Amino acid sequence: MKRILRLMLTAAGPYARQFRATLRISLAATVLQAAAYACFVPLLAELSHDPVRTGRVWLWIAALALLIAGEGALRVREMTFTYDHWHLVTRSTRLRLGAALRAMPQQELARRDTGDLTQVVGNNATTAATAVSSLAALFVQLVTVPAVLGVVVLALDWRLGLVLLAGTLAALPLVRQVQRRSGGGFRAVDEADGESAARIVEYVQGLPVLKATGRAGADSPILAPIFAHQHHTQTTANRSAALPVAGAQLLVQLALVGLVALGAALTLDARLTPATLLAVTVAAARFAEPLSLAAVMTKLFELSEAALARIDDVLTVRPLPVASGGHPPRTFDLHFDRVTFTYDGQDRPTLQDLDFTVPERSLTALVGTSGSGKTTITRLLCRYADPQHGTVRIGGTDLTTLAPDDILRHIAVVFQDVHLFDDTIRANIALARPDASDPEIEAAARAAGIHDVVTRLPDGYATRVGELGSALSGGERQRISIARAFLKDAPLVVLDEPTAALDTESEAVVQEAIDRLIADKTVIVIAHRLSTIAGADQILVLDDGRITQSGTHSELLAEPDGRYARMWAAQSAARDWRVPGGGHPSGDVPSAAVGIAAEPLT
Known part of the structure; x- marks a missing residue:
């Protein structure tokens, strides 16, 4: 007892x-x-x-x-x-x-x-x-x-x-x-x-x-x-x-x-x-x-x-410790200094001896295959965990000297999978800044390209979005997420391929909103579609937790045997593929067509 x-x-x-x-x-x-x-x-x-x-x-x-x-x-x-x-x-x-x-x-x-x-x-x-x-x-x-x-x-x-x-x-x-x-x-x-x-x-x-x-x-x-x-x-x-x-x-x-x-x-x-x-x-x-x-x-x-x-x-689970000597960052350049990180229960590190710098007000893209460590980099930046070796810094400040909440005040994150709560559109946008006024919320919605959609709804900003935003389309959910980021107005922006799951029309609207969002910000974007990051200031190619290539789009394409050039060629070819034969006359697909290979258009 x-x-x-x-x-x-x-x-x-x-x-x-x-x-x-x-x-x-x-x-x-x-x-x-x-x-x-x-x-x-x-x-x-x-x-x-x-x-x-x-x-x-x-x-x-x-x-x-x-x-x-x-x-x-x-x-x-x-x-x-x-x-x-x-x-x-x-x-x-x-x-x-x-x-x-x-x-x-x-x-x-x-x-x-x-x-x-x-x-x-x-x-x-x-x-x-x-x-x-x-x-x-x-x-x-x-x-x-x-x-x-x-x-x-x-x-x-x-x-x-x-x-x-x-x-x-x-x-x-x-x-x-x-x-x-x-x-x-x-x-x-x-x-x-x-x-x-x-x-x-x-x-x-x-x-x-x-x-x-x-x-x-x-x-x-x-x-x-x-x-x-x-x-x-x-x-x-x-x-x-x-x-x-x-x-x-x-x-x-x-x-x-x-x-x-x-x-x-x-x-x-x-x-x-x-x-x-x-x-x-x-x-x-x-x-x-x-x-x-x-x-x-x-x-x-x-x-x-x-x-x-x-x-x-x-x-009794202990939060991440906060070391002494920290101060809020005054500049927002990022630096990963020989960072190695291994998830609990895994034998091999996800990131190995990673070393790179993101200058302030620049756009850095992370590319690589699934499991190469792209998402882990953004998690360490948001201090979801600490590396076992090395240091992550924002503006020269070691993140281990700052509480995660203090770090996240400076970061806006736009995920591929948007999470909306079963509440009003206004409340979902205001999550970024609960004390925001209605005009400020509407200004963020305009910048994200969702204001006109909202005003056409019977209840406007008082419209409930349903569980996980089920009452809205994927593009609308994503634009509400971007409106949150606009309202937060953080100097650092992390984009986790926010247009990957959208149709072409929605992608164009969302991409325009993102372009407005990241102006004059320090940006890290996880990219799967290489065409969306061709204008990045630097592109980091990851493979098995290491940076194997870095440079601009043109510099990386100049290395024909490099992974980035091969990925670009594969994606370019995929955009031109079609199913050969123009379809079956009867409208039915014969059993022999299962697993049919695509070939490039001439």
């Missing part, structure tokens, strides 16, 4: 002080509750006294009433935290998880499934708040009441107390076994729930493909295996603890029966009064009740611990 208490205090966060106070109140209330039960011993003794001493009887009744009233008052204060702070702890936990995810190194964040994080922020946060607000106080009761009443029974008759103690000690290994089995089992259940949530997200996002292939529904290969695994882990976790729980409860009840049997024998032998036996029996019954309940509740505690541990796993 020390471990669970530490996790509860972590989950309580800013309400840890109130949580500790509530535990102290709960402990005091439980001691009063146990003392009230102890009052039955002298009360019953007085009632069996001949003659009955009425004054003493009423004295013990008054003590019993006062103890119960005191317990009730303390329980009211205890409930204040349970009911008033439950939603506050939930909210605080989710806000802190959000802050932790925002500060988490991108490399660490990328390895976690979206659905799994949804499980942590959603269900686990709720379970943690319940554990903090309710289960902790319940645990205090389950431990304190038997402890106090056990002392009372030992004080009344040590022989009966030893019987009760022996039964308790015999049950403890089984309770511990419940903890072990439930702990591992419910951690597996929680992981399976997280994986299930991740696959559900994947299923919903991939429904068009699954429908097209006839694999949507209960037997979907995305959902069926994970649901089967989830059911198996839940069943295993519940069954594994059933026998130890029943055994622990049986041993506690047998100890109670043994106590009554020994007490009866001692009473018949005149070594114990009937009143004392009755009082001990009452105390022992109340002693056994929470112990039996504890065996069952152990599963709930372990389930809570699994949720608390998953929250703790997110909250």
Whole structure:
């Protein structure tokens, strides 16, 4: 429980002080509750006294009433935290998880499934708040009441107390076994729930493909295996603890029966009064009740611990360290100084001894095959991770001396895959600068070439874009992304082939907007279509994490055996290809045409 208490205090966060106070109140209330039960011993003794001493009887009744009233008052204060702070702890936990995810190194964040994080922020946060607000106080009761009443029974008759103690000690290994089995089992259940949530997200996002292939529904290969695994882990976790729980409860009840049997024998032998036996029996019954309940509740505690541990796993991930001596950059030239970077879990570096400079207000294009390291360069520039060797600098400032948020204030990024939130067009553009006025937002939209499209919509800038921008075309989504960059007006711009997925007409409009965006900026562009970067100030050709060529378009074409010249020739030829034969007269494609080769037009 020390471990669970530490996790509860972590989950309580800013309400840890109130949580500790509530535990102290709960402990005091439980001691009063146990003392009230102890009052039955002298009360019953007085009632069996001949003659009955009425004054003493009423004295013990008054003590019993006062103890119960005191317990009730303390329980009211205890409930204040349970009911008033439950939603506050939930909210605080989710806000802190959000802050932790925002500060988490991108490399660490990328390895976690979206659905799994949804499980942590959603269900686990709720379970943690319940554990903090309710289960902790319940645990205090389950431990304190038997402890106090056990002392009372030992004080009344040590022989009966030893019987009760022996039964308790015999049950403890089984309770511990419940903890072990439930702990591992419910951690597996929680992981399976997280994986299930991740696959559900994947299923919903991939429904068009699954429908097209006839694999949507209960037997979907995305959902069926994970649901089967989830059911198996839940069943295993519940069954594994059933026998130890029943055994622990049986041993506690047998100890109670043994106590009554020994007490009866001692009473018949005149070594114990009937009143004392009755009082001990009452105390022992109340002693056994929470112990039996504890065996069952152990599963709930372990389930809570699994949720608390998953929250703790997110909250304790350290953000990238910020070294001392940093200052905001005043100029915006970029320099990669002998940079080597390897992703976690990989043996080979993605970037090897990379060394290049991007002058301020120039355009540098990165080209190369998939996996050559282009995207990794932009990630290191945005400080999503730090290189294992070498230094990345902006304006002479080492990025390790700046927090990622401070770096990103100077960088606008336009991705190939645009992410829009299910909110209004205005809100999606204003993400770049939440305090922007409506005229500033509209000016950014005009510069991005999307203003006229927006004004033709019934609700204008108040139009909701749908989930992931589904209500808009690809070109419209991309122009909203560019409007964000215009509104941010950062001196550094990173373009991740923003026109690659667009049709010809949309590409032309977006390209014009990009040309306006990058004027007088320091620009790095990841290029797949070489025709779009022919005018770059420098082109860096990457291969297996190294720069194999650098220069302008004309300089690189002057090296006919170089990779860039070969890529240019291949793309130029591809633009002139057609399917030979002009099509099949019947309109059907014969089976022999599958895999047909294209040939250049003459």
